[in-house]
Amino acid sequence: MNVTASQTPRASIAGHPRRIALVVIGTSLTALLILLPLVAVFYYALREGWTVYVGHLKNQETVHAIWLTLLAALVAVPVNTVFGIMAAWTIAKFDFPGRRLLTSLIELPLSISPIVIGIAYLFVFGMQGLLGEWLSDHELIFFGYEFRFVFSVPAIVIVTTIVTMPFVFREVLPLMQTQGTSEELAAISLGASGWKTFLKVTLPNIKWALIYGISLTFARSLGEFGSVAVVSGAVRGETNTMTLQIHMLFDDASQTGAFAVASILTSIALVTMLVKTWVERREARRLAEGTGLNSE
Structure with missing residues (x-):
């Protein structure tokens, strides 16, 4: 979230046809490509009524798809919140070799297609993957639940956390x-x-x-499709998330359900x-108040 402390005055568009045209074009494209699809x-x-919708x-x-999607998000958000703070703290507060490389590695999921992440995950944990044979020979059981790394709920949670x-x-x-x-x-x-200082x-x-980052993480985890489609198996009522459910409903010609x-x-x-928007306005107001106090 980038918020500048000094607010430069905005130029008026009145009496400037080119500026007006830019505003009209930008507004029209926004309405056509974003607002209209929403x-x-x-x-x-x-369209078929509230009863059918419900x-x-x-x-x-x-x-089940909604529950599974929320489960993946409710695991990914706190894990990535703790990880993000710890990683940012380490890189920002300490000087050590490989800081830039570490930053690039953490940001790598932003530049790689989620499908590639899912395929890479399968090549590590799948039956033909690097650890697949060992995992198939050793059952991992936690609290009476057999932990499987592919085509399962844990796989969905893990790739959602990675993305x-x-x-x-x-x-x-x-x-x-x-x-x-x-x-x-x-x-x-x-x-x-140290804890009190933090x-x-x-x-x-x-x-x-932090609030902004958490909200982005939550929204992104709910909408993840590519990597989840690869590792989940898309079993109806078992490993279907909301995005996969939408895809399957369209395939079933149930457009209203989708x-x-x-x-x-x-x-x-x-x-x-x-x-x-609320977070950005609060931060902008805080920075403006801080600038006003400093000027006094």
């Missing part, structure tokens, strides 16, 4: 780098423990970027956008 999702989801959402396979790994990290790292270590060192010199000094400084599930994902995306 409206279409809800229109086609509700009936599609109450379908047993759809309920969404960079988001919190990318949001909090620039702030930590900008703030440096002076405040933390001052707190430690005054007798604060809670009282570091965390308040990154909280809005749009009903899609409306859930769209609603979550809209809520995430509102959270993003």
Whole structure:
């Protein structure tokens, strides 16, 4: 999240035909490519009435798909939140060989197709993968549950976590780098423990970027399709997420059902956008107030 402390004045478009044309073109493209498809999702989801819409959402396979998608997100978000903060802290606060390489590796899922991530995962944990033969010979049982790494719920959770790994990290790292270590060192010199320093000094400084990163991670994990399609097996009622359920409903010519599930994902995306806007405004206001105090 990039928010500048100094707000430069915006130029007026009044009396400038080219500027007006740019605004009209940008607004028209936004309406055509973004707003219109969003409206279409809800229109086609509700075109047969509210009762039919709710009936599609109450379908047993759809309920399971929603539950499984939320499960993957509720695991991926806290894992990547902790990982993102720890990785950003390590890279921002300490100097060691390979810092840039480590940053590039963490951000790698952003530049690789999720399908490639899923295939790479299979080549490591699948039956023909590097660890596949060993895993097939050794049963991993946790709390009475046989842990399988492919075509299973754990596989969906793992690849979702991998795909969404960079988001919190990318949001909090620039702030930590900008703030440096002076405040933390001052707190430690005054007798604060490392944990208390983090809670009282570091965390308040990154909280809005952290909230933003968490919201992006949550939305991205809910909408993941490519890697999940590769490793899940797409078994109806067992390893189907919401995105896979939408795909299967379209294949079954159940367009209303597909749009009903899609409306859930769209609603979550809209809520995430509102959270993003709120966070950015709060951060911009905080920076503006800080600039005003410094000028005094």
